Every structure is written in structure tokens, then in C-alpha cells.
Amino acid sequence: MKRHLVLLASLLLAVVSVSAIARAEDQSFKEGQDFITVKPVVKVPGVKQPYVIEYLWLGCPHCQAMNPIIEHYEHEHPKVKFVRRPAIGKDRWVFDAHVFYALQETGNGELIYKIMEFYHNLAGSERRLPDKEDLKPFLTQHHIDADKFYKAMDSDATLENLSAAYQDQEALGIKGVPTFLVGGQYIMTLASITQAKDPQARFEALMNYLVEKTQHN
Structure with missing residues (x-):
């Protein structure tokens, strides 16, 4: 995947492999x-393994810049x-939430990084975010039926998911x-990541620490 970190260079200058400085x-x-602790615990039905809930916006430059770090951790x-x-x-954001859940509902949730890159590229080249028509080339490229996708955007399942997420x-x-x-249980403090000498190393260390912490609660 093409990496576009230039928009957040000031925040993620060290999004590279762990350096000697980072190890120290x-x-x-x-x-x-x-991190902060939240109560009650937010459960994910059907998931028994350690999990992380990520709240995002498809058009968010900060989210897009974090994607390589998250993808590496995954x-x-x-x-x-x-x-x-x-x-x-x-x-x-509501429109993009509909796009997000339509991607899930049509069985294409694994394209999350690619659709965020699509958003990023359009914003970079045309200084705007996509509308329904703009999505067609992306859908065609990934062999997604556009009519089914648009119906999924406004389906009952999508509306229920939107309500639950909200x-x-x-x-x-x-x-x-x-x-x-x-x-x-634990919300990571983003500044703890972005202000680190190596955000990727910091993200992994903090994530591992909190995952282990949940296993002992």
C-alpha cells in the first residue's frame, strides 16, 4: 500500500522501523x-480473543497517517x-459512516485501508472528499456491485450499526x-504515540501493555 504520511509529518516523523534511539x-x-480507564467495559459480541475497538473517520488525515502503524501491528x-x-x-461524517458500513455489509471490510487511501488521494488531488459518483471507480476496481453497495449504505443493518456506534x-x-x-477498557492517549521518538515502537509497546492488562482483569 502506498504510504502517505506527509500530511502529518510533524506528528509522525519516526514512522519507521525501531531505531536504536527508540529501543532506548x-x-x-x-x-x-x-491511557485512561473507561467503565463499563465495551463488549464486542462474538469476539473472545483480545480486541481493540478503533473509532475512525474515513476522511481523517490523522487516521490515514496512523494506518501503516496499525497495519504493521496487525x-x-x-x-x-x-x-x-x-x-x-x-x-x-455521517455519509462516510454509511460508506464504512456498506463496505462491511457487502463483505469487503478488509478494504478499509484501501478506501481510506482512496479518500486521501482524492483530497490531495482535488481538495475534496468523494460523493457517491466518485466511489464508482473504487467499487469497479475492487469488483463490488455499485447498486448493491448503494443499497447497503441505507439498509436497516447499516442504520442499526450507526445507532449502536453512536x-x-x-x-x-x-x-x-x-x-x-x-x-x-482502556483508551490510548494519542499524544503518547505521536509525540514519541518512534511512534510505531511506542504504539506497539503501549498496545501490548494494555492488551496484557485486560487479560489480568
Whole structure:
């Protein structure tokens, strides 16, 4: 996947393999500084393995810039399941949440990184976000029936998922994305990642720490 980190260079200058400096970096963590605890625990039905709920927006440059870090972690830690939910906000975010769930409902949830890259590229080249017509080339490229996709955008299942995601978001007080909720119990502090010497190493260390923490609760 093509990497587009230039928009957040100031935040993610070290999104590279672990350096000697990063290995020497203090990887201890403090509640209130690196993560916060939420109650009650947010469950994911049917998921028994360690899991992370990620709240995102398809058009969010911060989310897009974090994707290589997350994808690397997923590859290295296949036993940790990432469950993604769209953040619900202004009208534009609602439209993109419909796109997100249509991708899921048509069995194409694995294309999450690719559709976010599509959003990123369009914003970079035309300084705008896609509408329904703009989505057609992406759907065609990935052999997705456009009519079925558009119907899925407004299906009952999509509306139910939107409602559930919004209720959890409101209960957790989520105001920005990306937000990572580990085991439904701990929200990672994004600044702990982006301000590190090596964000990728910091993300992995903090994620592993919180995943292990959930296993002992």
C-alpha cells in the first residue's frame, strides 16, 4: 500500500522501523497520561480473543497517517482483533459512516485501508472528499456491485450499526479520532504515540501493555 504520511509529518516523523534511539526510549506507562480507564467495559459480541475497538473517520488525515502503524501491528500480532467503528459527527461524517458500513455489509471490510487511501488521494488531488459518483471507480476496481453497495449504505443493518456506534461513542465521550479502545477498557492517549521518538515502537509497546492488562482483569 502506498504510504502517505506527509500530511502529518510533524506528528509522525519516526514512522519507521525501531531505531536504536527508540529501543532506548522509556516504554513505561502511566494511567491518565498514556491511557485512561473507561467503565463499563465495551463488549464486542462474538469476539473472545483480545480486541481493540478503533473509532475512525474515513476522511481523517490523522487516521490515514496512523494506518501503516496499525497495519504493521496487525501483521505482527494476528491474535489481537481490530474492530473498527466509524465516528458519527457532522453530516459529512455521517455519509462516510454509511460508506464504512456498506463496505462491511457487502463483505469487503478488509478494504478499509484501501478506501481510506482512496479518500486521501482524492483530497490531495482535488481538495475534496468523494460523493457517491466518485466511489464508482473504487467499487469497479475492487469488483463490488455499485447498486448493491448503494443499497447497503441505507439498509436497516447499516442504520442499526450507526445507532449502536453512536451510542457507544456518546457514552465514552469520544470527541476526536482516531481513538483506540483496548479490550473495551482502556483508551490510548494519542499524544503518547505521536509525540514519541518512534511512534510505531511506542504504539506497539503501549498496545501490548494494555492488551496484557485486560487479560489480568
